[in-house]
Amino acid sequence: MRDHHQLDELDRAIIERLRVDGRESSRSLATALGTNKTTVAHRIRLLEEHRVMRVVAVRDLFAFGHQVLAFAMIRVADAPITEVALRVAALPDAIGVTVRTGGYDVMASLLARDLAHLGELTSTVLPRIDGVAEVHGELVTEVVKYDSHWALLSGPPPGDLPDPAEPGSRDDLDLAILRRLNVDARRSNRGIAAELGTSEATVRARIRRMQEDRAIRIQAISDVRAFGIGANAVVGIQTADGRTDEAVARLAAVPEVSMLTRTFGRQDLIAMVLGPDAGAVARVVLATIADHPTVRRVETFSSWGSLKNGYAWTRLR
Missing domain, CATH: 3.30.70.3460 (Alpha-Beta Plaits)
Structure with a gap:
């Protein structure tokens, strides 16, 4: 994006809203920003492809049993x-x-x-x-x-999640969901569920619980x-x-x-x-x-x- 496209007001407005709710739908974004769903989806795809923005599940430092x-x-x-x-x-x-x-x-x-x-x-x-x-x-x-x-x-990836420090603090399904959210946190719950061999309702409930526990927040990260x-x-x-x-x-x-x-x-x-x-x-x-x-x-x-x-x-x- 830096080499091919200058960020404009719409790009910045999309990023700003996704910092608050990384899973806000393209339809909702379009309504709020006075444009159409196709334009928003295209802008998000370009921002991600050119590493200007990613939507990830940011983890709380101490929510996984580490002290x-x-x-x-x-x-x-x-x-x-x-x-x-x-x-x-x-x-x-x-x-x-x-x-x-x-x-x-x-x-x-x-x-x-x-x-x-x-x-x-x-x-x-x-x-x-x-x-x-x-x-x-x-x-x-x-x-x-x-x-x-x-x-x-444009640098190295964030690395994998250290194992939970306390048994039972987060189980294997929670961690598997998190790993997929860190690749693309806007992907559908249905797609994650199919990949993990569980139900969409289970994935939705697990994500909601981790958010309510303030263990994660799904948001946009911007390239410095x-x-x-x-x-x-x-x-x-x-x-x-x-x-x-x-x-x-x-x-x-x-x-x-x-x-x-x-x-x-x-x-x-x-x-x-x-x-x-x-x-x-x-x-x-x-x-x-x-x-x-x-x-x-x-x-x-x-x-x-x-390096990490x-x-x-x-x-x-």
Whole structure:
């Protein structure tokens, strides 16, 4: 789409409505937007074909029995950084992996069953990967903001769903439905049911239950580059004594901050900043974050490449 078609008002309006309800019918969209069903269906098909938009079932980080989210900051030695990052990305517990510049070479988002499992990942599993020289962990104590609207759709897929951490939290049918929704969440319940050998009513009920439990939300994800977002950085933030709550409230309202977490480790907060280019990101980091009395120190890690895309995850509860 970026190379063949400029997004117009109708494209943007379709995407905006599908962010709210990814399964809104083409007929309903057409009525709301003053056009016809055929035009809407054609636009959606083009947006998907050119990787400008996907409709997926976004999963809540903690709805499948996992209790711990952490960031693993990895230094690499005696091996190509990208190869090491690919080895880390092969771990099912790593839901997002990027190569970054700064004090560390690779950053991985880890979703663990509990603290013992996280300890195993950071002290045993990751250090045994060839090329991993050092692992520093930042434990997430609160997910303040986790914008699920954006992704690098031209990049790698989001990866499969880690196994449920607690027996009975989600069964095999739930997971099978989710895997198909992550390929195309607008496909019919009838088609999913036929593929899984169950009834349409069962699929409909399972999806409705997961939505009501706020385990998933079916919505549109937009490609960052198609919308002029060409750079991002992870920012580790050490706050001034006693002013963390104030910093959180202020940073959560900054539109360029797409993710904000409280962390336990060397950083008090970790944020993701998006911008049209590296200069714009740097200006936000310096002028909006670093140059404020609630912040004592920042450490910036710019993105060089994504090896595993975590866009199918968010915080819904």
